[in-house]
Amino acid sequence: MAELGDTHDERMSFVGEERFNDIQSEYDMTDTSFDEDNLRVLEDYWSIVKLYRELPKDMCVLEIARAHAFSDTDLERVRTDYFLHLKDTCPNFPFGDIATLKRRVLTRNGDPLHVKLAQDIYCIVEVAEGGDPATLKPLISGGRTKKTTIVFMFQ
Helix, strand or coil: CCCCCCCHHHHHHHHHHHHHHHHHCCCCCCCCCCCCHHHHHHHHHHHHHCCCCCCCCCHHHHHHHHHCCCCCCHHHHHHHHHHHHHHHHHCCCCCCCCCCCCCCCCCCCCHHHHHHHHHHHHHHHHHHHHCHHHHHHHHHHCCCCCCCCCCCCCC
């Protein structure tokens, strides 16, 4: 007799429900800070997680782009929001608090910008769902952070 959690899909579904319940419990539903925008973002995230679990990577990326009407602006916003949330909630985020995403720009050759952004969203969701954080390395900016220099003046 099969029990809850015997298949990969059932385990992932159960883990996803636990995470959803944790997120819901963070917000008091009578609190006005959990407004329609927050609910929309949460519903959008879970629809992407559902795509992630059900579709192969290439099809999932296409559906993510399609769900946001191939809008570079919307996809960039989602990508940034999900990355910041992952960075804030992952206790052992391997890239540190100062990590930032690479800037994605339109190029003449290669994948269109909306495809690159949707691929980045896929990678972020993959890590949020328990994947290897090393998959985020190509998304992280290699730029150096501004260092503060202290100059001592002796008389």
